[in-house]
Structures are given as structure tokens and as C-alpha cells.
Amino acid sequence: MNLADLKFTIQIQGVMLIATLLTIVGDSLFSPFAKASSQIAIIVNNQIITNNDIRHRTAFFRLRGEQGNIKKKVLQELIDEVLKMQEANRIGTVAHKKEVEIAYLGFAKSNKISLSRLNQIMNESGITIIEFKKYIRTQISWQRAVSTKMINRSRIEKRSQSWLSPIEESVKNTTEYTFQQVVFTIPITQRSLILNHRQTESKKFRKKFKGCDSSLALAQEFNDVAVIDRGRKLRDELPKRWRDLLKTTPVGGISNPQFTDRGIEMLAVCKIRTVFSDNAIDFFDDRYSKESIKKIEKDYFDLIKTRSIIKYR
Structure with missing residues (x-):
């Protein structure tokens, strides 16, 4: 399998992440990255993002076939992920290491390649195995944080919506x-x-x-x-x-x-x-429209950002 043929489709706890690669000509993607010191580029609530983080994520963007202002998108995605993981740590929704490993293995299987081949692709492309697993972990952890937020919201609504009572047991901790x-x-x-x-x-x-x-x-x-x-x-x-x-x-x-x-x-x-029990995901898929879920997630994340201190170096 060529690197350009790799399809980024990961099923993570009920959420599909899809980024199908565009055709990449030649071997430019495999060109070695220049070695550089891991200098601090951004500080997000006292947590640093380094130049190496930016370099690895830029490689990931290229592999996903992203277009537009790549540098701006890379910085924003890294900042957002730090904020999401900080919130997941705060409320206790961080994904287990085993769950990340299972998702990573599932990614290899969905692309019909061996785990060793996937590891090779991650390293040769400049993404690295560690960085890709961090990306997966953030997706799982943040989704659970959003689901927890929705559960809390639903419990408030429960006082006037009796339909939640028989379902609540299936979404409890x-x-x-x-x-x-x-x-x-x-x-x-x-x-x-x-x-x-x-x-x-x-x-x-x-x-x-x-x-x-x-x-x-x-x-x-x-x-x-x-x-x-x-x-x-x-x-x-x-x-x-x-x-x-x-x-x-x-x-x-x-x-x-x-x-x-x-x-x-x-x-x-x-x-x-x-x-947190992942049974809640199916519950919310049925009870909320995609639009309302996106709005709840956006409002939630916007609130997190307003409380954050972000410094560029």
C-alpha cells in the first residue's frame, strides 16, 4: 500500500473520524524532517506546545490532504486539543491507554495493513506513533467530556421531561x-x-x-x-x-x-x-439531532476558551 492510498477512517466510541488522503505525487512526503530543538511556541494555561509538536501536526495535515492556511489550522488544532485534554483531565473523562491501543489497531485493520506497516508509515511520514495516539486519545476523551456535559444538562431537564427516567440508568457511571x-x-x-x-x-x-x-x-x-x-x-x-x-x-x-x-x-x-459509561453515546445519538449536539459542543468549548490564557512565543 502506498502512503497516498491510506484512508484515515477511525471508529472511536461511536464517532467516525474521516480524512481521506488526496493524491500525493512523488516521495516528498517521506523527505526527512530537519532536526531542531524543541523550542516553546505556544503556552496554553501553563502547558506548552513546541515547534516539534507543530512539525508533527503539519505532517499529519499533509497526510490528511488539508488545504488553505495550513500553519494557522495546525496551531488552532493543537491549541484546541490541549484545551480539550485539560478539560477531560479536570472532569475525569481521559481515555485509557488500552482504549487508544485498540483504536490504533483498528485503524490498521480498517486500512488492511499490518501494525508494523502502520508504525512505519507514521514514523516515515513525520507524524510519529506517539503523536497519532495522542490525537486518538484526545478524540475519545473530548467526546466523553461532551457526553458528560449533555448528561448534566439532561438531568436538569429531567424535572420537566419524564421520558428520561427509564433511560438514565443506561447512561450512568x-x-x-x-x-x-x-x-x-x-x-x-x-x-x-x-x-x-x-x-x-x-x-x-x-x-x-x-x-x-x-x-x-x-x-x-x-x-x-x-x-x-x-x-x-x-x-x-x-x-x-x-x-x-x-x-x-x-x-x-x-x-x-x-x-x-x-x-x-x-x-x-x-x-x-x-x-463514565459509553452507553450514553447511543442514547444521545437517538435523543438529540446532530445540529443540537454540535451547538452544545460549540457552546461548551467556547466557554472553555474564554477562561483560558494563551500566549504565543
Whole structure:
């Protein structure tokens, strides 16, 4: 696949980002970028945008086939994205790293190219993998910020609009768990011989457990114990038996031992937080027209900009 044939179509949390490339003649897009120091170009609420940021985004604009005053558009897009991420951080709608990775992989698949080929294109074009993933992360995070704004607006309207009540449950926040799975393995052939012993060991482990940071060191005091980092998972992504265990286990604690096909298992809760549910997106697609959504988003962002301090260097 030629670079000029790459189609920028990304499905991100219900929003389609499309920027089909125009035909690019020759190899000019692959010409090496001159090395330059990362000088500060703009300061947005004490957060800097450097010349390197501008250089990478200019490459992205060229790849998207943008026309007109590219420099002006690049600066405005970078400023807008900083403001959007600042707001997403403020209200807690920043996309997880895993979500960005999934979207990036989906982008490669939609273009029918391998991940390594996409990485090569990003680096050779001057965009870089990191910068493109930052772009994806901003799109997801900002969309959630807008959806949160709309939910708050709808809750105010709820007093006079009864139709929202049965729907509100589907757009509420959900719980995200960061946890570990601790497994005292028991070979099938020895199950009847060592089950009681392993149960006793698992109870000792639970009694000595002091938190996720020290779980690996604690596991080394026992034989054949695996500590599996399960990362961050939304409640709805988990099997019911895990949901029940995590619900009753506090942060820094570990669940009661459970007998499974693998042996004796426990779940250690490292962190719990409440995050916004993406089910709201479909809800708003149905309840609001595209025009009204755009207006709410524009008014929201205009308000953010009026409160911002932007300095050009």
C-alpha cells in the first residue's frame, strides 16, 4: 500500500473520524524532517506546545490532504486539543491507554495493513506513533467530556421531561477495577492429595497480604503461586463470579479463596474508581439531532476558551 492510498477512517466510541488522503505525487512526503530543538511556541494555561509538536501536526495535515492556511489550522488544532485534554483531565473523562491501543489497531485493520506497516508509515511520514495516539486519545476523551456535559444538562431537564427516567440508568457511571489474580496452582492428578494443604497456604497468604505492590514478593514465600496483573477492567467486562468478589473486597484487600479448575484463586483489589459509561453515546445519538449536539459542543468549548490564557512565543 502506498502512503497516498491510506484512508484515515477511525471508529472511536461511536464517532467516525474521516480524512481521506488526496493524491500525493512523488516521495516528498517521506523527505526527512530537519532536526531542531524543541523550542516553546505556544503556552496554553501553563502547558506548552513546541515547534516539534507543530512539525508533527503539519505532517499529519499533509497526510490528511488539508488545504488553505495550513500553519494557522495546525496551531488552532493543537491549541484546541490541549484545551480539550485539560478539560477531560479536570472532569475525569481521559481515555485509557488500552482504549487508544485498540483504536490504533483498528485503524490498521480498517486500512488492511499490518501494525508494523502502520508504525512505519507514521514514523516515515513525520507524524510519529506517539503523536497519532495522542490525537486518538484526545478524540475519545473530548467526546466523553461532551457526553458528560449533555448528561448534566439532561438531568436538569429531567424535572420537566419524564421520558428520561427509564433511560438514565443506561447512561450512568460504572465502576472500573484495577486488580490482580492470585492462583495457587493444583495439578489435576494431585488435587485430592494436596487440596487441603493448598487451602491452608492460601489462607496464610491472605492473612499476610498487605497490598498489590508487595504481592509478588509475598508469592515467593510459597510454591507454585502465580500473580497475574489483570490491569483495569470495567465492571460489565467481568464474569459474574469476579464481579461479586470485587464488589465485596475493599481497595488494598484480597478476596476469600475460591476453588477453580486451576486451583485456589483470589482477587486482589489495587484500585477502584468511577468512570463514565459509553452507553450514553447511543442514547444521545437517538435523543438529540446532530445540529443540537454540535451547538452544545460549540457552546461548551467556547466557554472553555474564554477562561483560558494563551500566549504565543
